[in-house]
Amino acid sequence: MATRAHPTKAGPEASDAEQRPANTRSQAPDADQLPANTRSRILDAGERLVQVRGFNGFSYADVAAELSLTKASLHYHFPSKADLGEALIARYGERFAHALAAIDANVTFAPAKLDAYASLYAEVLRQERMCLCGMLAAEYQTLPSVVRDAVIAFLDDNEAWLMLVLEDGREDGSLHFTGTAADTARSIVSGLEGAMLVARPYGAIKRFETAAAQLLASLTGTQTAKS
Secondary structure, X not given: OOOOOOOOOOOOOOOHHHOOOOOHHHHOOOHHHOOOOHHHHHHHHHHHHHHHHOHHHOOHHHHHHHHOOOHHHHHHXXXXXXXXXXXXXXXXXXXXXXXXXXXHHHOOOHHHHHHHHHHHHHHHHHOOOOXXXXXXXXXXXXXXXXXXXXXXXXXXXXXXXXXXXXXXXXXXXXXXXXXXXXXXXXXXXXXXXXXXXXXXXXXOHXXXXXXXXXXXXXXXXXXXXXX
8 A cells, every 4th residue: 555645732823833944954963963763763753642642732842852852953854744744644654555565465365354454453552542644634624735635645545455355355255245345445444443532532442342343243244242
């Protein structure tokens, strides 16, 4: 799945601290003076903050304080918060694509592929985080346009992969659903994202696992055990 492309105020109308300062690159340290992994560290911190707080819930000042960096260093790598958001989704989508490729390479049975897909969400929740793009989707109206586009691309790519799995399962008789594969794929993504959201305040991974199991059981005609 190739990607085409979460009390601080940091939306599209962010404060001056969130915008790229004048002559940022001339003020930032030379590239050879920065640690080689600075960009990755910024992305790691930004991803965690989005998944826990949301995109509008953190600022460059938060990232700088967490990593003991100057805001000039952050702007050197990501001139604006929109640039950071786009890079976060690109990296997240790439990792998701690799995970889906691994499922395709190691799992043949369509229902098992769907189980493995749901497990990707469960693993994120075990880390006490939300799906990056699920969090961003909740803030969609307040996001920079480039981040909005990247969120939609991520969701579209997930649905496209699911459509292929669903079509294969319908063809070999292992999956049963009414309507189109596209509509069912959208229902799966919506169901899993929603299950994560509802499970989060309870801090109970079991709530998500039960909801996911029931959702997928409806496609195989099997019954899940009552929790």
